[in-house]
Amino acid sequence: MSKKIADLRSDTLTKPSEEMRRFMSEAVVGDDVYGEDPTVNSLEERVAELFGHEAALFCPTGSLANQLAIRMLVAPGEELLTETNSHIVRAELGAGAAFSGITTRTWLSPRGELKADDALNIAKPDSGPYLVSTKAIAVENTHNFGGGTIQSIVEIKKLHQECQTLGISMHLDGARIWNAHIATGVALKEYGKYFDTLSVCLSKGLGAPIGSLMISTSDRISKARQWRKRYGGGMRQVGIMAAAGHYALENNLKLLKTDHVRAKVIAEAIASVAPSVIDPKTVETNIVGLDLSSMKITAFELAAQLKEHGILTGPLGSKYLRLVTHYDLDESDINLVKQVLPEVLKRALVA
Numbered sequence: 001m002s003k004k005i006a007d008l009r010s011d012t013l014t015k016p017s018e019e020m021r022r023f024m025s026e027a028v029v030g031d032d033v034y035g036e037d038p039t040v041n042s043l044e045e046r047v048a049e050l051f052g053h054e055a056a057l058f059c060p061t062g063s064l065a066n067q068l069a070i071r072m073l074v075a076p077g078e079e080l081l082t083e084t085n086s087h088i089v090r091a092e093l094g095a096g097a098a099f100s101g102i103t104t105r106t107w108l109s110p111r112g113e114l115k116a117d118d119a120l121n122i123a124k125p126d127s128g129p130y131l132v133s134t135k136a137i138a139v140e141n142t143h144n145f146g147g148g149t150i151q152s153i154v155e156i157k158k159l160h161q162e163c164q165t166l167g168i169s170m171h172l173d174g175a176r177i178w179n180a181h182i183a184t185g186v187a188l189k190e191y192g193k194y195f196d197t198l199s200v201c202l203s204k205g206l207g208a209p210i211g212s213l214m215i216s217t218s219d220r221i222s223k224a225r226q227w228r229k230r231y232g233g234g235m236r237q238v239g240i241m242a243a244a245g246h247y248a249l250e251n252n253l254k255l256l257k258t259d260h261v262r263a264k265v266i267a268e269a270i271a272s273v274a275p276s277v278i279d280p281k282t283v284e285t286n287i288v289g290l291d292l293s294s295m296k297i298t299a300f301e302l303a304a305q306l307k308e309h310g311i312l313t314g315p316l317g318s319k320y321l322r323l324v325t326h327y328d329l330d331e332s333d334i335n336l337v338k339q340v341l342p343e344v345l346k347r348a349l350v351a
C-alpha cells in the first residue's frame with residue numbers, strides 16, 4: 001500500500017464522495033444550452049434564492065463566473081477596483097483586460113481585510129473625458145491569499161452605502177462565501193443584499209467536482225448567458241454536475257465548521273513554537289497562511305521537508321506557505337500536521 005498523504009495544498013482537491021457520485025448518477029438531465037436541464041435550472045433557482053437575487057448562471061469555473069459578472073458591470077476602458085492580492089487580479093490571468101477591456105487599480109490591505117475607506121479613497125466615478133471612471137468595486141470574501149480572511153459586514157455595508165451615492169456597482173467574489181457564512185452566522189441573503197453581482201464556488205470546501213454560479217438580476221443573467229456561450233462555456237447535459245452542487249449544499253455546507261476548527265488547531269500548534277509565523281486569532285476559516293519572513297527557511301524548503309513526512313502544503317511565495325483544511329482530511333491527518341509541523345519549525349529556528 002502506498003503511504004498515506006495528508007494533502008493540505010487546497011480545498012479544491014476534495015473528491016466527490018461515493019454518496020455524491022450516486023446522487024449525480026441519478027440526476028435528471030436535458031440540454032442546458034436549450035435551457036432544458038431541470039437539475040441545472042433548479043440549482044440556479046436555488047442559489048439565486050439563497051442570496052436573495054432574481055437569477056443565477058451555472059458556470060464551469062469561478063473565474064468564468066467572476067469574469068461574466070464584472071463584464072456586466074464595467075464597459076471596455078472603464079475601471080474595476082479591488083484589493084491587490086485578490087483572485088480577480090492575481091489568479092485569472094488578466095482575463096478582465098484580455099476579454100472585456102477592463103482596467104483595474106488596486107489597494108493593498110493586510111490579510112486582504114476590507115476597509116471601505118481604502119476602496120473609496122481611490123474610487124473616481126464620472127471622471128470626465130481625461131481620466132478613467134470607476135464603475136465597480138470587487139470584494140473577496142473570504143479572502144484567499146489573505147489567509148481565509150472574513151470581511152466585516154459593517155465595512156461591506158458602509159462601502160455599499162457610499163457606492164450607491166457615487167453610482168459605483170459592487171461585485172462579490174464569494175468563492176468561499178460559504179465559509180464566511182458558517183463562521184459568522186451572517187445569512188447568505190444578508191451578504192447578497194449589498195452586491196449587484198456575486199460569484200460562488202461549489203468546488204472548494206463544498207466538495208463538488210465542478211461548478212460555480214454567477215448571481216444577479218434576471219436581465220444581467222440573460223446577458224451573461226450569451227457571453228458564457230460566446231466564451232465556449234455553454235454546456236449540455238450538465239445536470240450531472242449541478243446535482244453535485246445540490247448534494248453539496250444539502251450535506252456539505254455544515255461540514256465547513258470542522259474545517260475551521262481544524263485550521264485553528266493547526267495554527268495554535270504552530271504558534272506554540274513559532275509565534276511570529278502565525279497568530280491563531282487571524283485564522284478565521286479553513287486557511288492557515290504561514291508568514292516565514294522572520295525565519296531563514298523558505299516556504300519551498302519547508303514544503304519539501306513536510307513532504308518527506310507525507311504532508312503536502314502550498315508554497316505560494318518564497319516566505320508564504322499555505323495550508324488549507326477540507327473534508328477529505330481525517331483526524332489522523334490533522335494529528336500528523338499538528339505533530340510534525342511544530343517539530344520541523346523548531347529545528348528550522350535553531351538552524
Ligand SMILES: *Cc1c(COP(=O)(O)O)cnc(C)c1O
Pocket residue numbers: 060061062063064066087088140142143144173175176201204212
Ligand atoms: C478558487 C477561486 C476562484 C475561482 O477559481 P476557479 O479555479 O476558476 O474555479 C475565484 N475566487 C477565489 C477567491 C478563489 O479562491
